[in-house]
Amino acid sequence: xxxxxxxxxxxxxxxxxxxxxxxxxxxxxxEQVEKVCQDxxxxxxxxxxxxxxxxxxxxxxxxxxxxGEDGLKWMEIVRHHLNIPITTEVGNxxxxxxxxxxxxxxLWIGARTTVNPFxxxxxxxxxxxxxxxxxxxxxxxxxxELWIGALERMHAVGIEKLAAIHRGFSDAYDKKFRNxxxxxxxxxxxxxxKGMQVINDPSHIVGNRAGILETAQRAINFGLDxxxxxxxxxxxxxxxxxxxxxxxxxxxxxxxxxxxxxPLQTEHPSEKLQDLRNAVDHLDDQLLDLLSERFSIIDxxxxxxxxxxxxxxxxxxxKQVMDSRTQKGIAKNLSEKFMKELLYCIHEESVKRQExxxxxxxxxxxxx
Numbered sequence: 041x042x043x044x045x046x047x048x049x050x051x052x053x054x055x056x057x058x059x060x061x062x063x064x065x066x067x068x069x070x071e072q073v074e075k076v077c078q079d080x081x082x083x084x085x086x087x088x089x090x091x092x093x094x095x096x097x098x099x100x101x102x103x104x105x106x107x108g109e110d111g112l113k114w115m116e117i118v119r120h121h122l123n124i125p126i127t128t129e130v131g132n133x134x135x136x137x138x139x140x141x142x143x144x145x146x147l148w149i150g151a152r153t154t155v156n157p158f159x160x161x162x163x164x165x166x167x168x169x170x171x172x173x174x175x176x177x178x179x180x181x182x183x184x185e186l187w188i189g190a191l192e193r194m195h196a197v198g199i200e201k202l203a204a205i206h207r208g209f210s211d212a213y214d215k216k217f218r219n220x221x222x223x224x225x226x227x228x229x230x231x232x233x234k235g236m237q238v239i240n241d242p243s244h245i246v247g248n249r250a251g252i253l254e255t256a257q258r259a260i261n262f263g264l265d266x267x268x269x270x271x272x273x274x275x276x277x278x279x280x281x282x283x284x285x286x287x288x289x290x291x292x293x294x295x296x297x298x299x300x301x302x303p304l305q306t307e308h309p310s311e312k313l314q315d316l317r318n319a320v321d322h323l324d325d326q327l328l329d330l331l332s333e334r335f336s337i338i339d340x341x342x343x344x345x346x347x348x349x350x351x352x353x354x355x356x357x358x359k360q361v362m363d364s365r366t367q368k369g370i371a372k373n374l375s376e377k378f379m380k381e382l383l384y385c386i387h388e389e390s391v392k393r394q395e396x397x398x399x400x401x402x403x404x405x406x407x408x
Contacts, residue, residue: 054088057300092128133166137166148174164199206241226238238265239266338393342398
């Protein structure tokens with residue numbers, strides 16, 4: 041494992057247990073930026089970092105694609121009213137140069153850019169030797185290696201203040217979310233890259249303001265390190281992503297409603313927690329012993345099928361196992377989704393082991 045994946049000092053350099061980033065999807069006019077700032081002050085909803093899109097990558101041409109460099113000049117309004125750092129998305133080297141020229145404090149790489157290693161590398165080279173925090177959104181598709189790779193490209197050119205943004209993944213079949221959260225992805229990223237700060241973007245995950253609180257709370261429950269919530273003084277008339285933006289007052293209500301969990305100092309757990317963990321460890325050992333015993337029997341089944349010239353997959357048996365075990369699991373308060381995923385995983389390993397047995401030579405019987 042690479043050395044940087046073992047360190048524990050990553051993040052944007054702000055001493056915040058939970059980082060809050062908020063602001064409009066797009067900077068539209070100087071009046072809009074000023075009104076958002078004023079309403080944030082009035083609602084006591086000033087975030088740690090103010091976000092605003094200057095360039096907007098759109099799926100199809102003809103829609104609002106950002107105000108461009110003029111919008112960067114309006115960020116001085118934020119500094120005047122709120123005196124907090126500002127962040128915007130950059131998609132190419134020209135964006136980087138303009139953002140640096142106008143003193144943008146934090147940059148982020150968008151999901152559509154993260155999918156392209158060539159584009160990420162060009163942005164990284166433009167930042168070589170520049171001391172600026174960078175956030176990287178997950179790629180559109182659920183590809184953890186691609187996400188980590190983009191962060192590594194930033195690290196390779198000397199960016200030491202790094203964070204990831206979890207904004208969900210495209211899924212044409214999921215109707216609940218605009219971008220499916222796939223919570224295992226950000227959790228696995230934090231597990232692989234020790235100390236990596238991961239900010240959740242519930243606005244882009246749900247795609248509507250009604251679902252932001254629930255998704256934001258789940259992100260905090262899972263141990264993510266902050267939230268990026270799109271905030272506009274008049275969301276219904278926003279020039280982009282109107283449905284998923286909230287007012288500063290709504291932002292305040294959301295943040296007040298969240299039960300912010302504290303990260304556990306795993307080096308010093310309480311006695312009760314340690315006792316519970318020990319119990320889990322003991323049960324895990326038993327589970328592994330049972331799985332080992334089960335697969336030993338599976339190997340015997342594979343040998344029997346080899347000797348009798350039978351195929352590995354037996355559809356009727358598979359359906360009977362799947363249905364009966366799923367119902368037994370549900371009766372023991374295990375979810376149907378979990379049971380099916382667990383059984384598919386076990387079945388896949390069973391099929392591989394049996395197929396391996398089929399490729400072995402049938403032992404010849406000894407003659408007397």
